[in-house]
Amino acid sequence: MSSATTGATLPTGIKVLASFPxxxxxxxxxxxxxxxxxxxxxxxxxxxSQGWVMFVSVFCFVISTLLLFLYMCGAHCGKSAWVAVDAFYQVTASIFYLSAAVLQAYTTYMLRNVGLHKTxxxxxxxxxxAFAVTLTYVIHMVFSLLRWKAS
Known part of the structure; x- marks a missing residue:
């Protein structure tokens, strides 16, 4: 999960949190x-629709946590397939979150006149x-795909 300009490998240890993307x-x-x-x-x-939003947010949270711990522990060292796994996950998460954000926006728009102002x-x-996390996943996806292409 490092920048495509620094090589096509994923960092290990604390470097995972110190590299872009x-x-x-x-x-x-x-x-x-x-x-x-x-x-x-x-x-x-x-x-x-809101069930899908919940599924996407929990799924991406769990898988991102799992991948982060695997990368920090160095489980991917010496295995080039992890770059592809990272790129595939980022594409999947971006598509999932885009669909969830659009569904949440549509549901919110449809419920605007129900009378529950706080809700x-x-x-x-x-x-x-939802759109903010979609943007971060899309940026992460672009750089992960560039890294995958360079590998």
Whole structure:
């Protein structure tokens, strides 16, 4: 998870948190966790769309945590397939979060006149953070794909 300009290998240890785009895992955790918390704290009105948002936020949080720990422990050392795994995950997470952000925005828009002002404000915050985490995953995806191409 290092920049494509510094080579096509993933860093190990604490260097994971000191290299770009890998440092983006921190805002991905924060923004993704906020989406998870905000959607969970409201009354879920549309179970299918908000259920997808919850699935995406929990799934990406768990897989990102797992990959971070594996990279920090050096489980990927000497294995070139991990660069492809990282790129594949970033593409998947970007697509998942884009779909979740759009669904959350649509659900929030449809529920704007229900009369629950506080819930509506929380849903708006969830939409903002869903698009913020989507942006961080897309940036991470672009640099992961560049690293994969260079490997």
């Amino acid at each position: 890998d440092v983006l895992v921190l805002p991905e955790f924060v923004f993704g966790g906020l989406v998870w918390i905000l959607v969970a704290s409201t009354k879920v009105a549309v179970t299918m 509506y404000q929380i849903d708006i915050a969830a939409v903002v953070f």
